[in-house]
Amino acid sequence: IFCERRGRLEKSDVTFASDDHLLQIIQRIVSRVGRRVDATSPMVDARLADGSRVNAIIPPLALDGSLVSIRRFPDRPLKADDLISKKSVAAEMIEFLAGAVKARLNVLISGGTGSGKTTLLNMLSGYIPDHERIATIEDAAELRLQQSHVVRMETRPPNVEGQGAVTCRDLARNALRMRPDRLVVGESRGPEALDMLQAMNTGHDGSMTTLHANDTRDAISRLEMMVGMAGFDLPIWVIRKQIASAVHLVVQAARLTGGTRKVMKISEITGMEGDNITMHDLFVFKQTGLNAEGIASGVFMSTGIRPHCLEHLESMGIRLSPGLFDRRSLMTC
Template sequence: MSSLAERLAAARRQAEASQATTPTADPAAEPAAENGAPGPAASNGSTATDPGPAPGGAPGAAPGGAAGGAQSAGPAPGAAKEYTSTAAEADARRRAAQKPAEPTSRRRGAGAETERIEELKGHVHTELVKQLGPHLYAADVDQADLESRVRQVLSDVLSRQERPISNADRQRITQEISDDILGYGPIEPFLRDSDVTEVMVNGHDSIYLEKDGRLTPVKAQFADEAHLRRTIDKIVSRIGRRVDESSPMVDARLPDGSRVNAVIPPLAIDGSCLTIRKFATDPLTVHNLIDFGSISDKTADFLDACVRGRLNIIVSGSTGAGKTTTLNVLSSFIPGDERIVTIEDAAELQLKQDHVVRLESRPNNIEGKGAVTIRDLVKNSLRMRPDRIIVGEVRDASALDMLQAMNTGHDGSICTLHSNGPRDTLARMETMVLMAGMDLPVRAIREQVASAVDLIVHQTRFKDGSRRVTHVTEVESMEGDVITLQDIFVYDHSAGFDHQGRALGGLIPTGLRPKFLEKMTHSNVTVDPLIFSRGAR
């Protein structure tokens, strides 16, 4: 039989090996204790060098047993309990340590996985640029063909990865890189969202959206300032424009006509700013405006007659009031057999007629030359045999040329202009004419305005986010040095607001009949007199 020391060592090894169960002392230890093997050793005061046999000892408890007994003289009777207690405490500590460590381990694993995916995205992106090169941003490359090639390269690169990735991660990586390469990075999902009307990037880590007329922040962000600058460069370069330190502001457009404005440092102090005003893929119609409450049925019929009757119309309003949308709707009333020339800073109008010529201004090149302004295009359009001239926005000396066009037989022209109301519209028009540098007396300018402009359609964006036409005003004639105006339809504010703060009013007729009805009859267009009665809506 083995010595007590060997049996205790075996018990210790068994306890350390199992750890999941509470170990017990070797059963052979109990007979040894009963035989009194360690007891006399303790009582005799034996040491490790004592060669004497244990009195009354077992046959195998010879010198080695004496030595073992000397080493374990005190704890031998309670050895099993001591090792049981020690193993139990160790097991308890192990279990306690495992419980809090588990979520930490998961978080560490999730962080490592996120870093791996980001690293993989960077590798895939680099490989994609390496294989496709300049084709990615060439303006003449077919978009469908480019998308097919990008997705093919993505699939090839991902399939060659040594470490497998889940289907969900594969789809996410493919979508994010596709958005970055084929679209506009983290804002691409918002540009696809039909409910979003405006995307505002105030630095690479701050993005706001406009939905239902209200601003909301989102968690998406660009990787860094360089990522945002690459996206801005991609947008502006596709229409032949540039933005850099020498020209830190730019107006541009997306392929669908959405309006883009970008400002970069040093003008933008906290990082590059990008503002995109989205236009619906399917332009809003007059029925949409009626459903939204922007105009009434009677007003829509009246404006339809005014456009067909070749009246010169100015659509005015503040920024974001919906002037371009209203201009699109008004242009839809133009007969299909007329030649239309549109002039814009960035082509946004979406006319459905067949015979449309679209012109777009051009800024200076890098040498500061080659600019073509709205005024240049308005002058040139007069030589293009237009039936209608539509200017996206009059904001400078082009107002003089627009007035000249309206006064030289190009009736039915339409333009937009920023202002606070119908009266302010005329004042702004005067100011912009003076910007042309012509030394004209104010009265002469006002006579030109009164003669050229027939109707002002003023639009306002309300606090609830809705956009409403608030004035349909006739420009009558000069009385002394003042241009007289006459409201045909005005917005009724007396209806107030509902419990959600939404405006309840609408356009109502004033009861006055415009004097230009006779001019409309020359184009064989008549208007039902009941439209102007006060009870009409």
């Protein structure tokens, strides 16, 4: 058994008695949440009663014996102050992102597995006004929005006969009929990205989602690919025009050497130049090396570029600190 503590995997002294013992534990876990795992369905992904996510895979797909992964979440969702104190993000970056959420800009959060995308999405959702109706769509419910009017939906896998599956795309289409002010998709993985873009372009400003990508520019390329998976033979310039008009900000999260998590970049999409999407970086984290404990160190910086959306923020009554976007170092860590 391995546990992640402070961003690093550590081997535990606790062990299972045998492979059969582990398989019995897996069967007990998944049966309590109405799922099954056996030779005909050797993989399962589910949410436990306490909100934890569990993934299990058994032989013959798991070559060396059954495998189970459990992702637990803190009792209290991390707030902006927590992320700043952990030096995961600079206060100036939070100020800008909070203003963007309040001003109903559409935000895309990208990063690798375990980089803190959902934590960041949870934190940013805290700046959504309490009177707004929010629809959330997830594969396994992880979001913990604190507003009073939240409509939560979760996908459903097929049954034993392979019937009855409800996909993210099905829920996205349904959510648009529920008069949400904002749509929050826990993670965009496929054709539901097209429905998300259409929602952002048809009055559901302030919507947010996450996806897997290594950079803010890679995130746009992945989004293009996922829209192409929707089955419509759209020219690439049409897809890019949809993205450029729908998405305002891309936030990149990463887990660096030593397990520390950082907001690596905040980029703004500025429009189209020919058939290409144009964007620029507003804030970045530059890694400068490793400290004595082998943990990545560096500096958060403002690039000195004034965002195009600043006028929109001001029109929505959002006043940011003077000099927020001046080129300078924000925090060394």
